[in-house]
Amino acid sequence: xxxxxxxxxxxxxxxxxxDNVILALHDVSLKVPKGKVVALxxxxxxxxxxxxxxxxxxxxSERGKVTxxxxxxxxxxxxxxxxxQMVGLxxxxxxxxxxxxxxxxxxxxIISGAYSRxxxxxxxxxxxxxxxxxxxxxxxxxxxxxxxxxGGEQQMIAVARAxxxxxxMLLLDEPTMGLAPQLVAEIFNxxxxxxxxxxxxxxxxxxxxNIALKNSDYGYIxxxxxxxxxxxxxxxxxxxxVKELYLGISKKGRKNFRDVLKEESLNKKIN
Amino acid sequence: MANELLFFMxxxxxxxxxxxxYSLVALGFVLIFKASAxxxxxxxxxxxxSVLAFCxxxxxxxxxFVLAFILAAFxxxxxxxxxxxxxxxxxxxxxEDTVLMATIGLGYVLEGLAQAAWGxxxxxxxxxxxDFPVPWIADNLKLFISALDITAGLVAAIMIIGLFLLxxxxxxxxxxxxxxxxxGAASSIGIPLKHxxxxxxxxxxxxxxxxxxxxxxRAGVQFAxxxxxxxxxxxxxxxxFSSIPGAIIGGLIIGAVEKILEVYIGPFFGGAIxxxxxxxxxxxxxxxxxxxxxxxxxxxxx
Numbered sequence: 001x002x003x004x005x006x007x008x009x010x011x012x013x014x015x016x017x018x019d020n021v022i023l024a025l026h027d028v029s030l031k032v033p034k035g036k037v038v039a040l041x042x043x044x045x046x047x048x049x050x051x052x053x054x055x056x057x058x059x060x061s062e063r064g065k066v067t068x069x070x071x072x073x074x075x076x077x078x079x080x081x082x083x084x085q086m087v088g089l090x091x092x093x094x095x096x097x098x099x100x101x102x103x104x105x106x107x108x109x110i111i112s113g114a115y116s117r118x119x120x121x122x123x124x125x126x127x128x129x130x131x132x133x134x135x136x137x138x139x140x141x142x143x144x145x146x147x148x149x150x151g152g153e154q155q156m157i158a159v160a161r162a163x164x165x166x167x168x169m170l171l172l173d174e175p176t177m178g179l180a181p182q183l184v185a186e187i188f189n190x191x192x193x194x195x196x197x198x199x200x201x202x203x204x205x206x207x208x209x210n211i212a213l214k215n216s217d218y219g220y221i222x223x224x225x226x227x228x229x230x231x232x233x234x235x236x237x238x239x240x241x242v243k244e245l246y247l248g249i250s251k252k253g254r255k256n257f258r259d260v261l262k263e264e265s266l267n268k269k270i271n
Numbered sequence: 272m273a274n275e276l277l278f279f280m281x282x283x284x285x286x287x288x289x290x291x292x293y294s295l296v297a298l299g300f301v302l303i304f305k306a307s308a309x310x311x312x313x314x315x316x317x318x319x320x321s322v323l324a325f326c327x328x329x330x331x332x333x334x335x336f337v338l339a340f341i342l343a344a345f346x347x348x349x350x351x352x353x354x355x356x357x358x359x360x361x362x363x364x365x366x367e368d369t370v371l372m373a374t375i376g377l378g379y380v381l382e383g384l385a386q387a388a389w390g391x392x393x394x395x396x397x398x399x400x401x402d403f404p405v406p407w408i409a410d411n412l413k414l415f416i417s418a419l420d421i422t423a424g425l426v427a428a429i430m431i432i433g434l435f436l437l438x439x440x441x442x443x444x445x446x447x448x449x450x451x452x453x454x455g456a457a458s459s460i461g462i463p464l465k466h467x468x469x470x471x472x473x474x475x476x477x478x479x480x481x482x483x484x485x486x487x488x489r490a491g492v493q494f495a496x497x498x499x500x501x502x503x504x505x506x507x508x509x510x511x512f513s514s515i516p517g518a519i520i521g522g523l524i525i526g527a528v529e530k531i532l533e534v535y536i537g538p539f540f541g542g543a544i545x546x547x548x549x550x551x552x553x554x555x556x557x558x559x560x561x562x563x564x565x566x567x568x569x570x571x572x573x
Binding site: 056058061062063083084086087088092093094095099100101102103104108111112113115116158161162164165 | 363364442445446448449451452453455456457458459460461462463
């Protein structure tokens, strides 16, 4: 059952615990409108990956649990789903660190993404050709063993593999981690292209604030498991605090959002 | 001189063929190791359980051979199903060590069930293939080679080719190889782990049944079959835990080496070195080539 609401993903006030004791997310709410790219920004350990795994239901395999709040995907709660059912519903996560199948060839890696779909050999070949139009580099290396490809190529394999599942929504977890600037740009171009041509909605977790916002429609900034700030990508890029804290355009030393809010409330009291 | 060479050939060929029987047992281990990265200690019990059930169907219920085989194979699929549901799924997030311990427990359960259901006495299993030299080969090549050994070799070859085709060219085979590389990533793209586990345990069960039939025909269907699985350990160390060709070649090497050592060096030790020689070989492999001949090296990009 799909619905016609504007948001493909609607997370309301979720709290996530690991092992029943470690509170990873306190209060995260976010929306991804259909066909848009939304960036989820924050430092290491802020809760970006946890949020994505809560959505893809992969938390369970890491002993994590959504203890409060709700997550609706395409108008339905995801509470009772498992990861392979989510893939069936068109929601695919590209895990942090690429996670290619090292002993499989590049092409086998990509084909494995179609596992959840019932496709004939001919259909698979057709889909492959379509995928290769976005990832030209991979076509050249189709017969190589994935473990021997470069970091950028592995990231492309991971995204291409996810695209083979014909997703309506992609969750990308730090796709540019450890990549050279040129490759970062290449990956983002591909993501943008997939979004525009295939109409895939995208939730993107990134530390690379600048380039992530430049390629997104909307952004959320989370810190220690809480959404601290949200807004259109443009407004965030021009926000002084974001500039200071995440874009490194600052005169003083590095701070986090909590410090800024404290300062503000102090200033208010003084005034 | 010619006679000595002929004798050596006979020992070698006999050893290689006997080795295929080790390969068959080792194959079951490799299947499960590939999918769950665990050494399945219950493999020996699975061999015993499956072949005892097969004998039970045939001898106690007078079910014909082919039907009894199908029933026993089906029973092993049920065992695989129960293992997935009752043992593996609850332990899904547990460490590999925990799963390893669980397989030891599973082994005891299977041994107990088998004996409770079919009794404890040694059963004779007659496959209609004698454990005698084939006259034709004896006459023409002057080699004395057992018909059972030749059959085991052929059966092993067929199973290996079948499994190779399954892994390389089918969808579920691709799924299995993906799970073997990275189970988390496999589940993130919608490969259902439980189907893969079920497939692997069922396949390992059927392989155990075939191995058990071959061994049972030679040595009788008895509790000692459980320990036979231990012989697979040096086979796997030499061949590599995650490699199907490795299991085959490891089995052949163990089979040939233990026979040759037994015949030529055995007398200096007072005989019966067959029992421990493979383990000595395995120790050398552990020291100098721990991933085995064909084991997948951990690939690191530099």
